[in-house]
Amino acid sequence: MxxxxxxxxxxxxxxxxxxxxxxxxxxxxxxxxxxxGSAVRLVGVRHEQTAGYAADxxxxxxxxxxxxxxxxxxxxxxxxxxxxxxxxxxxxxxVIATDIPSTVRRPGAHRGVLHETNDQAxxxxxxxxxxxxxxxxxxLYFDVVAAGRLAMQAPRRPVYVEIPTDLLSAxxxxxxxxxxxxPAVHDExxxxxxxxxxxxxxxxxxxxxGGVTASDAGEALGRVAAxxxxxxxxxxxxxxxxxxxxxxxxxxxPHEPAVGALWDDADLVLCVGSDLDAMNTQxxxxxxxxxxxxxxxxxxxxxxxxxxxxxxxxxALGALAEALPDPGRRPWxxxxxxxxxxxxQETALLDAIEAALxxxxxxxxxxxxxGYWYGGYGRVASARGLAYPVGWGTLGFGFPAxxxxxxxGRPTVAxxxxxxxxxxxxxxxxxxxxxxxxxxVLVDDGGYGMLAYDFExxxxxxxxxxxxxxxxxxxxxxFRVPAERVxxxxxxxxxxxxMRTDGPSLLVVPADLVPPPNTSxxxxxxxxx
Numbered sequence: 001m002x003x004x005x006x007x008x009x010x011x012x013x014x015x016x017x018x019x020x021x022x023x024x025x026x027x028x029x030x031x032x033x034x035x036x037g038s039a040v041r042l043v044g045v046r047h048e049q050t051a052g053y054a055a056d057x058x059x060x061x062x063x064x065x066x067x068x069x070x071x072x073x074x075x076x077x078x079x080x081x082x083x084x085x086x087x088x089x090x091x092x093x094x095v096i097a098t099d100i101p102s103t104v105r106r107p108g109a110h111r112g113v114l115h116e117t118n119d120q121a122x123x124x125x126x127x128x129x130x131x132x133x134x135x136x137x138x139x140l141y142f143d144v145v146a147a148g149r150l151a152m153q154a155p156r157r158p159v160y161v162e163i164p165t166d167l168l169s170a171x172x173x174x175x176x177x178x179x180x181x182x183p184a185v186h187d188e189x190x191x192x193x194x195x196x197x198x199x200x201x202x203x204x205x206x207x208x209x210g211g212v213t214a215s216d217a218g219e220a221l222g223r224v225a226a227x228x229x230x231x232x233x234x235x236x237x238x239x240x241x242x243x244x245x246x247x248x249x250x251x252x253x254p255h256e257p258a259v260g261a262l263w264d265d266a267d268l269v270l271c272v273g274s275d276l277d278a279m280n281t282q283x284x285x286x287x288x289x290x291x292x293x294x295x296x297x298x299x300x301x302x303x304x305x306x307x308x309x310x311x312x313x314x315x316a317l318g319a320l321a322e323a324l325p326d327p328g329r330r331p332w333x334x335x336x337x338x339x340x341x342x343x344x345q346e347t348a349l350l351d352a353i354e355a356a357l358x359x360x361x362x363x364x365x366x367x368x369x370x371g372y373w374y375g376g377y378g379r380v381a382s383a384r385g386l387a388y389p390v391g392w393g394t395l396g397f398g399f400p401a402x403x404x405x406x407x408x409g410r411p412t413v414a415x416x417x418x419x420x421x422x423x424x425x426x427x428x429x430x431x432x433x434x435x436x437x438x439x440x441v442l443v444d445d446g447g448y449g450m451l452a453y454d455f456e457x458x459x460x461x462x463x464x465x466x467x468x469x470x471x472x473x474x475x476x477x478x479f480r481v482p483a484e485r486v487x488x489x490x491x492x493x494x495x496x497x498x499m500r501t502d503g504p505s506l507l508v509v510p511a512d513l514v515p516p517p518n519t520s521x522x523x524x525x526x527x528x529x
Contacts, residue, residue, distance in 0.1 A: 001171040004137045005030035008096070008168065009038045010175065011144035015094075017067050019043060019058055019407050021051040025071025027098040027115065030168035043407070043434055046426040048075050050400035052082025052095065053424070057401030059091045060387040061362045061408035063214070065152055070097045072165065073115030077123055081394055084127035086158045088391025089237065090210055092151040093158035095124065096144070099133075102164040121162050129157035137167045141175035149180070154312055155297040156214055190309055191319045194270075197293055197307060198324065201268035203332045204230040205289075206248075210237025211273015211296060211313045218383050220317035221272065222246055227321065227328035230270075231262050231335075235280045236390045238273070240380035248331075251338050253376040254280060255518040258336035260525065265333075267291065273313040276302045279390045285525035339377045346373050346513050348488050353413065353441065354379050356495035361385060361411040366398025368417030369450050369513040370443040376518035396423030399440060403431060406438040411499055418444040418469055428479035431504035439498045440506040441491070442472055443513065450515060457521050476506040483508065 002010070008031050012020065019041045024032045035042040045051050048070045055066030066086070070076050076097035086093045099105075099120055100113045110118055117123075121131045132147045134140050144161055151159040198204055206225050212218060212234075218241035225232045225248035232248045234241060242249040252259045263269070268291040275298065278284055284302060294305035295316045309316055339347055350373060357363070363378065364387040365371030375388045387405060389397035399421050402414035421442050431438060452465040476483035483506040486494045491509055498505040515522055 001173060003030060003034065004140050004163070004168040004170050004172050005032075005034040007137075007141045007172045007175055008144060008163070009034040009040060011141045011148070012067060013039050014145050014178070015065055015148040017065055017148070019404070020067035020069055021045055021054040021404065022069030023048050023051060023071065023075065025075050025098070027072040027100070027165040028069065028168065030165070031069065043403075043430065045400075045403070045430045047424060048078035049082050050403065050424050050427045050430070052079040052086070052093070053397055053400035054404035055093050056082060056086040056091045056404065057364055057387055058404030058407055059086070059093060060089075060401075061384055061405040061410055061412070063216070063384065065148055066091065066093045066404065068093065068095050070095070071115070072098045072100055073117050073120065075115070076120055080123050080127065083124060083158050083160070085389050085392040085394040085397060087127040087129075089389070090156050090214060091158065092156040094148045094151050094161065095128070095158055096161045096163065098165045098168070099162050100164065101166040103166055105164070121160065124160035127158065128160045131160045131162070133162045134164070134167060137170040137172045140167060140172065142178050145178040154214065155211070190307065191323050193307060194293055194309060194320060195323045197268060197291060198228060198270065201291065203265055203267045204228045205262060205266035205269050206230050206232045207234070207269055207271040207274055207276070208232055208238040208241050209235040209272065209274020212238050212241045213383050214273070215312050215314040216383065217272070217314035217317050218242055220314055220321050222248065223321040224317050224324065227324040227326060229329040229331040231331075231333050233259060233263065235274045235277070236375055236386070236388050239375075240383045240385040244379050244381060250336060252336055253518045254286065255282060255376065255523060256336065257524050260286070262333055262336065263289070268293065271295070271303070271305070272317060275300065282523040282525040283520065285523070342377070342516075344514070345488055345511060346516065347377070349443070349491070349509070349511065349513070350374060350378055352488055352491035353415070353495065355492040356499060357381070357413065358411050361413060362387060362405045362408065364398050364402040364405050364412065364414045366414070366416040366420040367393055367395045368398075368420055368443065369445070369515050370415050370417060370441075371398060372450075372519050373513065373516045374415055376516050395420045400424040400427055402438045402440070403427060403436050406436040412438045413495070413499070414438055414440045416440060416442050417449065418442060418446065418472070419448045419467060425475065428476060428481050428504070432479050432481050435503045437502060438504050439495060440504070441495065441509060442506060443509050443511050444469060444472065445512040449512060450519070453515055454521055472506065472508045481506055485510070
């Protein structure tokens with residue numbers, strides 16, 4: 001009979017998990033023993049938060065289930081922030097943590113057992129789709145498989161599984177296969193009503209969000225846009241769903257006045273897979289269009305629509321593409337241009353990065369000025385080509401998330417600042433040990449430059465924003481990670497060279513950037529909604 005730890009690994013194999021990230025602790029060693037020889041590559045990290053971010057980065061780059069394993073108490077608590085980011089951005093994560101042995105747990109009593117918490121699962125309830133506590137060793141296989149499938153079921157979000165440590169060493173009967181979850185039941189599609197609404201619109205506009213990315217609906221999105229002659233604006237989660245050269249793709253973010261004017265001039269907006277959040281609508285200052293049709297699996301809250309189609313993006317867009325008249329209409333709009341009006345060292349940085357990136361690359365951007373620039377103005381050439389933590393806004397996401405993205409098989413670049421990189425710089429050891437093919441572009445402005453700007457724009461003196469930086473090149477080399485310091489003018493050649501290596505590397509770029517117009521201090525919409 002297998003142990004509970006072996007059954008846990010078998011459950012992950014049944015979920016077709018190829019990679020998991022975690023950190024061993026005294027309570028989960030029985031699980032770690034079961035991974036050697038399995039189909040699951042277990043990557044040991046140096047901090048549990050990295051396990052969560054790496055699992056998230058892997059999920060965003062691949063569309064597959066990300067898995068993070070932690071030990072009890074503080075180990076579980078350390079992964080909560082990463083789980084919250086995944087929740088806010090609809091990433092499918094399976095977070096598995098141990099609890100103290102069931103034999104020593106007493107309901108309602110805290111007994112001082114190592115790592116004991118009264119309600120460990122309570123850490124995760126606000127930031128997960130579901131919380132599952134395994135009550136017996138016999139339930140372990142079923143519960144883990146069902147939890148993983150639930151995380152992947154649209155709308156995708158993390159699921160937390162808690163396993164008392166004694167169940168991992170218990171002997172368990174050989175598990176039976178778990179029947180597939182019934183697919184989510186959606187309302188019947190109101191395709192005729194949507195087609196009628198679109199047909200009566202003279203200036204339709206499409207807004208595509210992360211739901212389009214999650215359902216791989218980019219091709220159908222492009223067909224509908226072409227038939228309508230409509231511009232396509234995207235949220236950060238929707239970047240790359242249309243190729244940059246698609247005639248309906250708008251290359252600038254909605255924070256640009258010329259792009260905002262397209263929204264303002266539209267007489268109908270078809271919003272697909274997006275909640276029209278505060279970051280993308282300039283704090284909900286974007287006016288509600290005359291008619292709003294929303295396609296989403298979650299009921300809209302921020303901008304109540306005239307018509308809500310509760311459906312998967314690909315399902316709905318595919319039906320619309322079949323129902324709309326062909327040939328389509330001529331475009332009613334003119335392209336608002338590109339980022340050339342913003343020429344400076346900021347766009348020179350983007351030019352240099354893009355010159356080195358292959359079409360299938362993934363850029364994992366942190367919450368920093370360089371990340372804001374790429375998130376809003378970078379050329380994202382393919383779906384899932386940008387991972388950006390705007391859901392929760394977790395500084396320190398970029399580097400650890402890139403470790404997971406690097407295992408997607410796609411060329412990976414982490415675009416980070418000096419402040420956020422220091423959150424998880426110890427996981428340079430993970431990158432080196434696992435030979436993870438990620439190149440870190442660290443833009444060093446000597447502190448929390450974005451926060452300093454927030455002070456300075458109000459005429460105040462920054463407090464707590466200047467950091468005494470380490471020698472980042474020497475730091476990386478101490479972990480046996482190749483590193484060098486380059487200017488923006490040398491970045492393209494250096495990045496191409498570093499991306500050709502078979503392991504991690506780091507490029508330090510000294511630059512004090514001005515925040516882009518897609519950051520809140522520079523939003524152009526000032527009226528309160």
